[in-house]
Amino acid sequence: MRLARHGSAGAETPLISGSDGVWHDLRPVVGDLTGDTLPSVLAGVDLDALPVVERPGRFGPPLSGVGKVVCVGLNYRQHASETGAAVPDEPIVFLKAADTVVGPDDPVLIPRGSVKTDYEVELAVVIGREARYLPDEAAAAACVAGYAISNDVSEREFQLERGGQWDKGKNCETFNPLGPWLLTADEVPDPQALGLRLSVNGQVRQDGSTSDMIFGVHELVRYLSHFMVLRPGDVINTGTPAGVALGLAGTPYLRAGDVVDVEIDGLGRQRQTFEEA
Numbered sequence: 001m002r003l004a005r006h007g008s009a010g011a012e013t014p015l016i017s018g019s020d021g022v023w024h025d026l027r028p029v030v031g032d033l034t035g036d037t038l039p040s041v042l043a044g045v046d047l048d049a050l051p052v053v054e055r056p057g058r059f060g061p062p063l064s065g066v067g068k069v070v071c072v073g074l075n076y077r078q079h080a081s082e083t084g085a086a087v088p089d090e091p092i093v094f095l096k097a098a099d100t101v102v103g104p105d106d107p108v109l110i111p112r113g114s115v116k117t118d119y120e121v122e123l124a125v126v127i128g129r130e131a132r133y134l135p136d137e138a139a140a141a142a143c144v145a146g147y148a149i150s151n152d153v154s155e156r157e158f159q160l161e162r163g164g165q166w167d168k169g170k171n172c173e174t175f176n177p178l179g180p181w182l183l184t185a186d187e188v189p190d191p192q193a194l195g196l197r198l199s200v201n202g203q204v205r206q207d208g209s210t211s212d213m214i215f216g217v218h219e220l221v222r223y224l225s226h227f228m229v230l231r232p233g234d235v236i237n238t239g240t241p242a243g244v245a246l247g248l249a250g251t252p253y254l255r256a257g258d259v260v261d262v263e264i265d266g267l268g269r270q271r272q273t274f275e276e277a
Contacts, residue, residue, distance in 0.1 A: 003033055003041065003146070004181035005060045006053075009103065012060035015053060016045060017181075024050035033182075034065045035233020038145055042128055042184065059180040060103040062148055063126065067234045069096040069176060070224060071152060073166070075239025076212045082247030091215050091223055096152070096237065097171045104179035104270035108153055109277040110256060111172045116156035117254040117274070120240035121198040121206050121262045123191065124150035125217055126182055131230035140221035143230065146184040147191060149264045150237045151177045151198075151272065156246050156253070173277070178235070180268045188266065191217040195265045196241055200258055205251070208241025 004023070005012035014026035014033045024047050030037040073092035074080045080087050102108070110117045128145025153176065159169025188194070191210060198206040215223065220238060224230060245251045254260070254274050262270040 001184045001187070002181040003184070004056070004062050004179065005033055005064065006056040006058060007060065008058065009060060009106070012064065015056060016041070016047065016050065018047050023053040023056050025053050026050065032064045034063060035067055035231060038063070038128055038232050042145055058103060059105065061101050061178045062180070062182040063233055065233065066098040066101050067231055069098055069101065069235045069237060070228070070230075071096050071170065071237040072215070072220060072239045075214050076208060076241045077214060078208065078212055078242035079240055079244070079247065080214070082242045087214060091220060093224065093227070094166045094170065096176055100171055100173065100176040101178050102174045102176065104149065104177050104268070105272065106174065106177060107275045108174045108177065108272045109172070110254065110274055111155055111158070112277050114155050114157070115253065116245070118154045118156050118245045119198055119200065119205070119254060119260050120152040120154060120244055121196045121264070122150045122152050122237045122240050123194060123196065123210055123217070123264060124148045124178060125221065125236040125238060127221075127230045127234040127236070128232055130232070131221055131225040134222045134225040137218035137222055140218040140225070141185070143221055144185045144217070145232070146182045147188055147267060148179055148182045149262055149267045149270055150235070151260070151262050151270060152237050152240060153177070177262075177270055177272055180270065183267055197263045198243070199261045200254070205245075205248075206241050206243035208243070212241060213239060
């Protein structure tokens with residue numbers, strides 16, 4: 001299944017689609033897609049009983065009220081190499097505020113004073129059941145509701161040159177486009193075999209695969225569950241492949257007017273135009 005939300009910002013309504021690609025109005029089942037309603041939707045929905053939506057409007061984030069966004073840094077071998085960083089022995093973890101999440105095609109604001117706004121295509125994992133002290137990857141896999149595209153937009157000067165706090169460069173407003181939809185885990189037989197691509201103004205910058213991850217999806221869920229409780233509606237940004245501006249000498253950072261296209265196999269596409277805050 002694909003789960004999504006469409007409509008104007010702040011007034012989105014839930015959608016669901018089966019293998020035929022037809023979107024249906026999910027409101028007869030749930031008022032919105034949230035961490036609280038997600039488990040009941042995942043338990044099964046009779047699509048034939050739901051009204052068809054012929055032309056969905058603007059796609060918003062696929063979930064309302066995301067609990068927390070947990071991010072993993074330097075989780076692709078080639079990305080670690082391009083930035084001159086050692087391959088980490090354990091996942092590098094930081095948090096991104098949930099209010100950074102916007103729709104997949106919404107404008108992204110370049111912070112005032114920014115000179116190093118960067119892009120990061122990432123596979124987002126959405127949690128579907130509570131994950132707490134999980135014993136193994138099999139238990140972790142059972143907690144995954146599905147997957148979506150995330151763009152972990154970052155301001156590198158704020159992140160790396162302003163006192164050593166990554167949070168400064170990760171939590172600017174609009175810095176986490178998410179969607180356009182959540183593809184349920186049963187539709188993704190191997191999350192470590194997905195292609196990820198990102199282009200800026202039509203020029204390909206990132207073209208990688210989740211097979212290059214240092215710590216795989218299920219290991220990340222298992223690992224994180226020993227440091228925090230993961231709850232339905234929480235999102236994990238699992239890291240970015242090589243090709244970010246930070247790792248490419250001479251590559252310009254993002255400026256107002258730039259258009260970024262983001263794609264992951266089976267998860268749709270995003271397009272953001274960058275604007276001054």
